[in-house]
Amino acid sequence: MRIIEDLHLHTRVSKDSVQDPEAYAIEAIKRNIKYLGFTDHLDLDPVDKDYGYYRYNDAAKDITMLRNKYGNKLNLLFGVEVTYQKELENSILNATLDKDYDFLMGSVHRLEGFTIAGASGLPFFKGKDEKTAYEMYFEEMKSLVNMNYFQVVGHFDVIKRYGVQFYGPFYAEHYKEIIFPILSEIVKNGMVLEVNSSGFRQLPGEPYPSKEILSYYVSVGGTEITVGSDAHSIKQFNFGLKEALYYALKVFDFEVVAFIKKKKIRLGKISSFTEEYSLNNNL
Numbered sequence: 001m002r003i004i005e006d007l008h009l010h011t012r013v014s015k016d017s018v019q020d021p022e023a024y025a026i027e028a029i030k031r032n033i034k035y036l037g038f039t040d041h042l043d044l045d046p047v048d049k050d051y052g053y054y055r056y057n058d059a060a061k062d063i064t065m066l067r068n069k070y071g072n073k074l075n076l077l078f079g080v081e082v083t084y085q086k087e088l089e090n091s092i093l094n095a096t097l098d099k100d101y102d103f104l105m106g107s108v109h110r111l112e113g114f115t116i117a118g119a120s121g122l123p124f125f126k127g128k129d130e131k132t133a134y135e136m137y138f139e140e141m142k143s144l145v146n147m148n149y150f151q152v153v154g155h156f157d158v159i160k161r162y163g164v165q166f167y168g169p170f171y172a173e174h175y176k177e178i179i180f181p182i183l184s185e186i187v188k189n190g191m192v193l194e195v196n197s198s199g200f201r202q203l204p205g206e207p208y209p210s211k212e213i214l215s216y217y218v219s220v221g222g223t224e225i226t227v228g229s230d231a232h233s234i235k236q237f238n239f240g241l242k243e244a245l246y247y248a249l250k251v252f253d254f255e256v257v258a259f260i261k262k263k264k265i266r267l268g269k270i271s272s273f274t275e276e277y278s279l280n281n282n283l
Contacts, residue, residue, distance in 0.1 A: 001242045002273040005258055007037030007077065008105070008154070008196060008228025009237070013059045014040040015050040016118075017232040021062050025070045027237055034074055035258045035267070037228065038063060039081040039105050039154075044091040047113060048083075056099060077102040077258060081154060083109045086143040093149070103259035105194070106150035107158070108140045117158050122165075130167040131174075134159055138178045145185040151259050152226050153186055155196040155208035164203050172212035179213060184220045192257055192264075193217055195248050197240030198230035207244045214251040224264070225254045245270050 009024055010017040021038060028036050040059055043050040063078045070076065080099075082092055084106045096104060109117040114124035116137070125133055137159040145153060160170035172179060186193060196208040209217075227244060231237040248254055249270045256273075258265045 001245055003031065003033050003227075003238060003241050003245075004256060004267050004273055005035035005037070005227055006033060006229050006231070006238060006241060007035065007039070007079065007103075007152070007226045007258060008081070008194065008230045009036060009038050010040055010081075010230070010232045011038060011059075011062065013055055013062070014232070015043070015053040016041065019231075019233050021066060022069075023234045024231070024237055025066050025074065025076065027234060029070065029073050031238060033238070035077060036074060037077040037079045037103065037226075037258070039079040039228070041083065042080050042095060043083045043109075044088050044095060045083070045085055045110060048110065048115070054080075060100065075258070075260075077260065079103045079105055079152075079259075081105045081107055082150070083107060084140070084144040084147070085110060086140060089147055101262070103151040103262060104149065105152040105154045106144045106147070107154035108137060108144060111136055111140060117155075117161060119162070122162060125162060125166045130163070133163060133167075134175055135178065138175055138182065142178065142182050142185075145182050145189065145191065148185075148189045150191060151262055152192050152194050154194050155198070155230065156193060157209045157213055158196075160204050160208075160210075161199070161202050170204065170210065172210055172216070176216070180216055180220065183213070183217045183222060186217075187221045192224045192226055193222060194226045194228055195244050195254075196228050196230050197244035198236070200240035200243060201236065207240070207247055211247065211251055214248060218252045223252070223255055224257045224266075226257060245273065
């Protein structure tokens with residue numbers, strides 16, 4: 001399996017990373033990865049400990065330096081991962097509308113003041129039953145896609161990262177009634193679902209989203225994905241991407257896409273990156 005892209009990378013411009021971005025570029029060239037997407041965290045909640053850390057000018061300087069130095073060897077895409085909160089939609093617009101991004105990734109990280117995608121968010125789950133916690137998450141995801149502003153929807157079911165610690169395995173079919181309309185809206189608005197391999201190094205032991213959700217995505221007309229490792233360090237770069245692509249291919253031969261100046265670049269179907277694929281493979 002050839003890896004063509006990694007469109008979810010964090011660097012020293014994110015509060016939770018100290019990684020020099022050049023290391024990703026050097027490693028990508030070694031691995032013959034052709035598209036890199038830098039998606040540092042943009043957190044706009046004034047009560048969030050990470051609020052105000054993201055520095056657009058520094059991120060822009062880094063991408064310019066990398067393009068000047070390595071642009072003849074790989075495509076370096078300037079993205080940002082926006083922590084979506086419904087009450088902050090105007091702040092999101094104000095922070096991004098006039099910026100020169102190749103793509104915007106929208107992700108739900110925070111609920112009720114807790115960063116549920118991180119260990120500090122564990123108190124969110126305490127005292128809540130599974131249905132309450134997960135439905136609250138998917139309602140926020142529904143608002144994210146209804147905003148119709150992002151090019152990529154990040155780690156669709158990341159709520160299970162720590163949810164499985166409290167409730168056991170995540171079963172998407174329990175939430176079909178809310179998940180289907182969200183996925184339909186993604187397709188209708190021309191957004192793309194991310195297949196995020198970080199779940200392989202976390203408690204769920206599977207990517208975000210699950211096979212069930214990927215199959216729902218196909219059933220509502222979804223055919224396109226981006227692929228990302230969600231690396232916060234060079235040690236995590238590219239981790240699980242091959243496995244994630246095989247995993248997705250079990251569901252559908254998705255078109256892998258990238259974005260330049262917010263326009264889709266179709267890179268090919270998953271099967272075009274491998275000669276090894278067999279329906280008898282099991283992941």
